[in-house]
Amino acid sequence: MVSERIRELGHIDEAACRRFQSAVEFAGRKWVGAILLAGVRGARRFSEYRGAVVGISDRVLAARLRELEAEGLVERHVRPTTPVSISYTPSTRGLQLMELLQPLVDWSIAGESQADGATATRTTRG
DSSP, rough: OOHHHTTTTTTHHHHHHHHHHHHHHHHHHHTHHHHHHHTTTOOSOOOOOOOOHOOOHHHHHHHHHHHHHHHTEEEEEEEESSSSSEEEEOOHHHHHHHHHHHHHHHHHHHHHHHHHHHHHHHHOOO
């Protein structure tokens, strides 16, 4: 199941290991995946992200959007209207990350349905 490319890497130097670990830790931060997923699904305005990411506070959403922008995963667009209109879209880099995370999204959805099935089986046998 592991790709040949990964097996062929051989020795990973310390700098590459740190970069990889940093990327994994950032992508795994609370709300980052959900915010990126919301952007891929069409959220643009702050209120749309807030509605799509259930349970996130305004303060945390604002902080995560700033972090995603700083990492080059989200682009912030400001339109000088009254009031100012700000939107956030996944960058090319953000879309690439979501493509890499797609198997994890699929796996989590499949696991959810399997867990639901197991719960139903335990309940009916109970």
